[in-house]
Amino acid sequence: MKELVIISGKGGTGKTTITASFAALAQNKVLADTDVDAPDLHLILSPQIKHEEDFKGGHYAVIRKEDCIQCGKCRELCRFEAISEEFTINPVDCEGCGVCVHFCPVEAIDFPQRVCGKWFISETRFGPMVHAQLDIAQENSGLLATLVRQQAKNLAEDKGLDLIIVDGPPGIGCPVIASITGANCILIVSEPTPSGLHDLERVWQLAKGHFGIPCLACVNKYDLNEMMTDKIEEFCQKNDIKLVGKIPFSPKITEAVVNGKSIVEYDAEVASVVVSMWKEVYNYLKSL
Amino acid sequence: MVICIASGKGGTGKTTVATNLAAVIGEKAQYLDCDVEEPNGHIFLRPKFEYSEKVYxxxxxxxxxxxxxxxxxxxxxxxxxxxxxxxxxxxxxxxxxxxxxxxxxxxxxxxxxxxxxVGICEKGKGLLDVEFVHGHLRIGEAQAVPLIERVKKEISKERISIVDAPPGTSCPVIATLKGADFVVLVTEPTPFGLHDLKLAVGVARILNLPIGVVVNRANLGDKKVYEYCEKENIPILLNIPFDREIAECYAQGKLLIGHEKWRLAFEQLFDTIKKHLEGER
Structure with a gap:
């Protein structure tokens, strides 16, 4: 089984647009969306939810007013400034470390588990999909991303499918690390701007430099600035990153999203570029 | 006064709005880049760093x-x-x-x-004498929040602080938005933009912060973002169309306010935010 993760460093370069097209083109695969705080793949794939479960993350502390003697020990020990002068704990600030719970002299603090979101197994017109939604202002996006990938793997094994395509989150922090560790291959979606190149470099350092995962790259909207596209190509060449495609800017891509379609279902001209890009990616995956 | 620029969805134009807004305010402004995973403000404000600190x-x-x-x-x-x-x-x-x-x-x-x-925090002076602060998360470091908090320590009451937030709705965004006086949410009029805007509005409401929306690439997409904002009573502060001139500026790492038209638009954006803040009081 092979797992391909699509990331970008910088947000909004076209990860989801490209993942949706690969979903339309690839055979025998499970789809997954690990951008659990702002997932968008479902807006194109319109999944029908078959299975839904709460995601329980860490714990959070709650002071029982009636038992609290207001000694101030919890406020003194909490490093996250989560406890007010009136001895209530702000759940948004609580890190769930349990220090206040453990050291409360009268055991007046409860420590229930937090429901941080939901995850789903769904059917789409392109096959099965695992996705999630972290509740607003919750923590543990990395844990949820890990859970989504594990469920996608289980589903692929059950159904005898040999490929997982993961739509990843932006950035280089916790949810990205959780989305890429142990993957077979990364596709980095860049754009021809200084920010696009800067963020490509950082995410590549993380994926290849830190975790040793083979990386492919593509440039979206490449014709908006061909000089920057050349710079990205140069960077890829120098660092032995295979450039699998350059997608032109086209208002058709936005139109496709507005109509809930992947670009390969919508516009033949852009589709041809994405189709040949998918062939490159697929051949690379097979060669691993 | 602390104005945060956030979005939910990545790549909608947070940094464009934040850097140009800071630049029209000029020497009274400070720009703080809290997108420590992928900071980009330095590309546009081109600071000379005078101070650098490793954060532990x-x-x-x-x-x-x-x-x-x-x-x-x-x-x-x-x-x-x-x-x-x-x-x-x-x-x-x-x-x-x-x-x-x-x-x-x-x-x-x-x-x-x-x-x-966890990374480094750097400080210096950017274009138009804007005070510049950003954090650079160490590659391989998972937790952005401690570095974001370090960057925010540089917020000065003497100045107008423009804080560039990371994308998403989880801990790094909460850490960035906490304590803001006003949040500008930058979106684009597409289903992705709208979906993630709703999540970002949810975050701002949990934190009880006043908000307004900037619509970027306003001429690509549909009308649903506008319908949503009207229904939710969220003011539209500025529309920025997609055009090659703006894309070209961005691709060259230049500020939009070099063009007279955009300088006026960002001055007006700042006035509108100030008026909303006075209205709050």
Whole structure:
């Protein structure tokens, strides 16, 4: 089984647009969306939810007013400034470390588990999909991303499918690390701007430099600035990153999203570029 | 006055709005880039850095001579950052949340704290004398929040602080938005933009912060963002169309306010925000 993760460093370069097209083109695969705080793949794939479960993350502390003697020990020990002068704990600030719970002299603090979101197994017109939604202002996006990938793997094994395509989150922090560790291959979606190149470099350092995962790259909207596209190509060449495609800017891509379609279902001209890009990616995956 | 620029969805134009807004305000402004995973503000404000500091968070270190391997620390840790194996204690600093609990529960005072580097915080002066601060997360570091908090320590009451937030809706965004006076949400009029805008509005409402929306690439997409904002009574502060001139500016790392038309538009954006803030009071 092979797992391909699509990331970008910088947000909004076209990860989801490209993942949706690969979903339309690839055979025998499970789809997954690990951008659990702002997932968008479902807006194109319109999944029908078959299975839904709460995601329980860490714990959070709650002071029982009636038992609290207001000694101030919890406020003194909490490093996250989560406890007010009136001895209530702000759940948004609580890190769930349990220090206040453990050291409360009268055991007046409860420590229930937090429901941080939901995850789903769904059917789409392109096959099965695992996705999630972290509740607003919750923590543990990395844990949820890990859970989504594990469920996608289980589903692929059950159904005898040999490929997982993961739509990843932006950035280089916790949810990205959780989305890429142990993957077979990364596709980095860049754009021809200084920010696009800067963020490509950082995410590549993380994926290849830190975790040793083979990386492919593509440039979206490449014709908006061909000089920057050349710079990205140069960077890829120098660092032995295979450039699998350059997608032109086209208002058709936005139109496709507005109509809930992947670009390969919508516009033949852009589709041809994405189709040949998918062939490159697929051949690379097979060669691993 | 602290104005945060956030979005939910990445790549909608937060940095464009934040850097240009800071630049029209000029020397009274400070720009703080809290997108420490992928900071980009420096590309546009081109600061000369005068100050750089490595930022550390405390993580445990165990003195094995004092340790009797009772496992209390490992049992206490909610984040599995410690494990006791036979006559050894393994510390996984990347999992540690720096709560200090292990040190407190150890009956033998065998645990003290050392630092784990999470990144660097740099400070300097950018174009148009805007004070510039950003954080650069160390590659491989998972937790952005401590570095974001360090960057935010530089917020000065003497100045108008423009804070560039990371995308998303989870802990790094919350850490950035906390304490803001006003939040500008930048979106684009597509289903992706709208979906993530709703999530970002949810975050701002949980934190009880006043908001307004800037619509970027306003001529590509549909009308649903506008319908949503009207229904929710969220003011539209500015529309920025997609055009090649703007894309070209961005691709060259230039500020939009070099064009007269956009300088006026961002001055007006700042006035509108100020009026909303006065209205709040």
């Amino acid at each position: 968070v405390p993580v445990p270190q165990v003195n094995l001579e004092k340790c009797d391997f009772c496992k209390k620390c490992a049992e206490f840790c909610q984040f599995n950052a410690l494990a006791v194996l036979g006559k050894n204690v393994l510390v996984f600093p990347e999992l540690c949340h720096s709560c200090g609990g292990c040190m407190l529960v150890c009956p033998n005072e065998a645990i003290s704290e050392t630092g784990r580097e």
